[in-house]
Amino acid sequence: MRTPQVRAAGTVLALAVATAMAFRTTQENSILGNADRLLAEIMLWWLAWALALCCLRRTGARAALVLVVLGTVALRLVALTPVAPLSDDLYRYAWDGQVQASGTSPYRYPPTAPELVELRTDWLFPDAADCAAQLERGPGCVRINREGVRTIYPPVAQLWFLTGHALGASELRDLGWELLALVADLATVLLLWRLLVARGRDPRWVAVYAWSPVAVLEAVQNAHVDGLATFFVVAAVALAGRRPGWSGAALGVATMVKLYPALLLPVLLARRPLRVGTAFLGVCAVSYLPHLLVLGGDVVGFLPGYVAEEEYGSGDRYLLLRPLGLVGSSGTLVAALIGGTVLVLVLRRLPSRAVEDNALLLLGTALLVATPVQPWYGLPLAALAALAVRPAWLAVPAAAYPAFFAVVPDGPSETALRTGSAAFAGALVVVLVAAWLHRRSAAEDPDSQQGRAAVLPGPAGRTSAGATSSPEGPA
Secondary structure, eight states, X not given: XXXXXXXXXXXXXXXXXXHHHHHHTTTSOOTTXXXXXXXXXXXXXXXXXXXXXXXXXXXXXXXXXXXXXXXXXXXXXXXXXXXXXXXXXXXXXXXXXXXXXXXXXXXXXXXXXXXXGXXXXXXXXXXXXXXXXXXXXXXXXXXXXTTTSOOOOOHHHHHHHHHHHHTTGGGGTHHHHHHHHHHHHHHHHHHHHHHHHHTTOOGGGXXXXXXXXXXXXXXXXXXXXXXXHHHHHHHXXXXXXXXXXXXXXXXXXXXXXXXXXXXXXXXXXXSSHHHHHHHHHHHHHHHHHHHHHHHGGXXXXXXXXXXXXXXXXXXXXXXXTGGGTOOHHHHHHHHHHHHHHHHHHHHXXXXXXXXXXXXXXXXXXXXXXXXXXXXXXXXXXXXXXXXXXXXXXXXXXXXXXXXXXXXXXXXXXXXXXXXXXXXXXXHHHHHHHHHHHHHHHHHHOTTOSEEEETTEEEEOOBOXXXXXXXXXXXX
């Protein structure tokens, strides 16, 4: 008998498995060590996340909210670790913050430049003994990735790094930056909770984001600055319609943390485009202006090199198009056509859909076309999916993990490309099936005020401009 008590017990059991897997990720030391086992634990966590949400659907309201809070806290506490296992990006954050504190622009020199030798610390530039014992590398090793190139991170991200340095995050090394990232992550969770309530939706669905492996691993454990960008993406969506200027400014801040949130600008420009556009461009201009005046074009840092490294410029990087033989210029053309078609669709349906639904479709499609293997790029998507109560879209960041684990330990290969293509194809199937189920449910009960997201209900709610969002639409 499927009583609320049984469902609550199922939620607790699934959360226990998820929490155990979150803890296990801290015991594997590095993706370069036990990659297969670490990936298996993360994918088991994704399965436990899905089961927990299914059970949460029928759990009593009071118990559900208690479980959401307890699960959110527990997952993050057990995932904190002295050494981030999946990424070394936080070491660049720490270095850029230290360089700024010394009065030098982080865009001027790479970490190994002789001009910055006095800033080197034992943590980021270990001696020969620590290189061998801690990193299993030869003498002269550096914890910072791509230590021979200048930074890629935009100005607001740099301000975040400087803040972390000033607050003493580097004194606790990895853990200090994880704790700083936890602040931004919890702010996002609280904002999502408040927005779900404001839109007439059940706040339990904040668990779509808060319990997900991508939020805990990438926004907290690996301290990715994308977690900060995610907060401002959600804020931009929350302010759309009611506060167009502030909405554009919030998206500008998100873009100045990581550039890809700019993809959502067309959604926000639907109403009061002049205010939104002016605020967005104003934030971007003011952020970069001091650096431009000093360094000119050098402020782009490693960005062109990164685009080339990821093979987007050559058109060989689109993992869903490669199996179809669409590589090179043909891959780039088809990717552009898909993106343009979805953009037109989003622009046509703007008045009748909630802002978060349109933002979710646009960003989700962009990630499915670009197929980045970095899971943390899916953080804003996960937050938007929670707000729209469309958890099926988290299949996209989930698919990035097999691809990421195929590439990082051994480098790019045909096997890694095939793994990535298969994983993202699976994500596409999940999204399309969920969309079909959602449309069928809406057709069977057109008067219902609840939209479905895969197996989860969620009321249609209202847009920030006051228009009711349709129960019909993509998952």
